Amino acid sequence: MKRTARAALRNRDAVAAALADFLPADGTVLELGSGTGEHVLLLAARFPALRWQPSDPDPEARASIAAWAAEAHRPNLLPPLEYDVRARTWRLFRADAVLCVNVLHVAPPDAAEALLAGSADVLPAGGSLFVYAPLLARGVPLAGRLARLDAKLRAHDPALGVRALDTLVGDALRHGLALAADRPMPEEGDRLLVFRRAPSLSV
Numbered sequence: 001m002k003r004t005a006r007a008a009l010r011n012r013d014a015v016a017a018a019l020a021d022f023l024p025a026d027g028t029v030l031e032l033g034s035g036t037g038e039h040v041l042l043l044a045a046r047f048p049a050l051r052w053q054p055s056d057p058d059p060e061a062r063a064s065i066a067a068w069a070a071e072a073h074r075p076n077l078l079p080p081l082e083y084d085v086r087a088r089t090w091r092l093f094r095a096d097a098v099l100c101v102n103v104l105h106v107a108p109p110d111a112a113e114a115l116l117a118g119s120a121d122v123l124p125a126g127g128s129l130f131v132y133a134p135l136l137a138r139g140v141p142l143a144g145r146l147a148r149l150d151a152k153l154r155a156h157d158p159a160l161g162v163r164a165l166d167t168l169v170g171d172a173l174r175h176g177l178a179l180a181a182d183r184p185m186p187e188e189g190d191r192l193l194v195f196r197r198a199p200s201l202s203v
Contacts, residue, residue, distance in 0.1 A: 002071070003064035007102060008038040011187055015039060015101060015132055016046045018183050018192045022128060027096030028053055030122070032085045032115065033103035037065030043099075044077040051076050053095065057084040085111050090118035098123060101132040104168075105149070108159050112168060116195075120175040125199035129177055134189045135165040146189040165191065 023029070026049050031040050034054035044052045054065050054077070065080040085103070098119045104112050119129040134146055142150060146162050153160040169179050172195050181194035 001063045001067040003036040003060070004038060005036045008036055011132075011185065011190065012039050012042050014186050015192065016042055018185065019043070019099075019130060020046075022130065022181065022194050023047060023050065024096050024128070026050060028094070029097045029099055030093055030095035031055060031099040031101070032083070033100060033107075034065055034080060035061055035102070037061070037068040037080070039101050040065065040077065041068045041072055041074070044074040045072070048076055051078060053078045053081065055081040055083040057082060085118065086114040090121045093122045095122050096124065096127055098127075098129045100130070104131070104133045104163050105153060106160055112163065113171060116172050116175045116177060119195070120177055120197060123197040125197060127197045128180070129172075129195040129197070131168070131193045131195070132185070132190065134162050135168065135191050135193075136162050136189070137165045144188055149189075162189070168193070
């Protein structure tokens with residue numbers, strides 16, 4: 001049942017290293033779109049003071065996460081939840097941070113809006129949303145790896161593709177999530193964005 005993804009294995013160490021500068025000292029991190037489970041498995045090992053809550057709408061993905069977790073025996077790695085980022089039941093959750101890795105470019109455009117709105121609902125004041133994704137910055141031409149990735153995704157489904165960094169940041173601000181950090185990652189075109197929930201929001 002365990003699945004593996006080359007992209008996850010390629011970037012998970014870099015993701016963990018970047019997150020180390022921003023994660024809370026304790027609490028629960030809700031991961032959306034956990035996929036094979038290889039990211040959250042490593043994060044649970046690297047950050048044992050945090051509880052890691054994986055989730056995915058795909059039953060095969062959840063089976064893979066559960067299989068990796070059973071092998072690892074990490075008490076801070078919780079059983080995977082069946083959840084689609086676009087669902088309207090975010091208020092059932094409480095999390096000190098939200099993590100979304102390599103989802104937005106392979107999901108319909110409304111997934112980004114749902115991620116931002118839902119995170120604003122569940123995060124405490126000052127809580128963080130972490131988004132790792134290939135993103136196109138303003139004034140930078142779509143070229144190289146991002147151009148190849150975008151073309152491949154749009155050939156499969158025109159609604160998919162590399163998202164614009166400025167659009168995501170602007171939409172986040174509309175939901176009371178201010179950009180606190182923008183860190184370029186080793187994989188060409190990938191970035192880790194850290195958004196913080198404004199204290200004035202109510203949940």
